[in-house]
Amino acid sequence: xxxxxxxxxxxxxxxxxxxxxxxxxxxxxxxxxxxxxxxxxxxxxxxxxxxxxxxxxxxxxxxxxxxxxxxxxxxxxxxxxxxxxxxxxxxxxxxxxxxxxxxxxxxxxxxxxxx
Amino acid sequence: xxxxxxxxxxxxxxxxxxxxxxxxxxxxxxxxxxxxxxxxxxxxxxxxxxxxxxxxxxxxxxxxxxxxxxxxxxxxxxxxxxxxxxxxxxxxxxxxxxxxxxxxxxxxxxxxxxxxxx
Numbered sequence: 461x462x463x464x465x466x467x468x469x470x471x472x473x474x475x476x477x478x479x480x481x482x483x484x485x486x487x488x489x490x491x492x493x494x495x496x497x498x499x500x501x502x503x504x505x506x507x508x509x510x511x512x513x514x515x516x517x518x519x520x521x522x523x524x525x526x527x528x529x530x531x532x533x534x535x536x537x538x539x540x541x542x543x544x545x546x547x548x549x550x551x552x553x554x555x556x557x558x559x560x561x562x563x564x565x566x567x568x569x570x571x572x573x574x575x
Numbered sequence: 576x577x578x579x580x581x582x583x584x585x586x587x588x589x590x591x592x593x594x595x596x597x598x599x600x601x602x603x604x605x606x607x608x609x610x611x612x613x614x615x616x617x618x619x620x621x622x623x624x625x626x627x628x629x630x631x632x633x634x635x636x637x638x639x640x641x642x643x644x645x646x647x648x649x650x651x652x653x654x655x656x657x658x659x660x661x662x663x664x665x666x667x668x669x670x671x672x673x674x675x676x677x678x679x680x681x682x683x684x685x686x687x688x689x690x691x692x693x
Contacts, residue, residue: 503684565618
């Protein structure tokens with residue numbers, strides 16, 4: 461019940477395309493859903509996050525769509541660029557009951573954006 | 576840079592060696608974490624320290640021993656490791672506080688130590 465399942469494992473799109481990465485969770489106590497971006501040789505960095513009281517959040521070219529009833533959330537990258545090529549991780553946490561917000565990560569999606 | 580540094584960046588050790596990984600955060604945070612990142616597996620949380628006290632041990636084998644002498648430093652002591660322990664070990668830090676309206680909770684990660692056990 462603590463798992464977060466992420467798909468696809470890898471994704472290749474052309475520049476300007478809209479890659480979509482999906483995540484699903486089981487634990488209904490999760491109340492914080494971040495996406496992290498990781499470039500080779502670097503640690504993951506927070507990209508965008510959402511809480512379950514909204515169904516969508518946009519920051520620049522990145523959008524999270526959240527479906528509470530289906531227990532699913534997804535990341536959309538608009539007008540993707542080669543510089544977006546990286547590994548993307550979804551995560552979930554129950555921050556309301558934990559001061560340290562233990563994150564459960566998905567398996568990761570390696571995105572390649574071709575010029 | 577994220578404000579979280581890790582040393583060494585690369586480490587090769589034999590199964591009988593003892594070594595330590597070091598993490599330092601310059602962000603004034605009071606929660607620190609160790610994660611293990613293996614190929615094709617999710618990031619695995621190993622340990623959590625909150626105000627220097629260990630609050631989480633995610634069933635990690637005793638050959639991994641964490642130490643948190645203060646809120647800015649975190650160590651991972653390694654001894655008699657196995658080849659399957661080869662991975663990227665990531666340190667992270669965060670501010671320990673309830674989520675405030677308009678504030679995004681975030682863990683800041685270091686670049687990791689690439690560990691190879693021979």
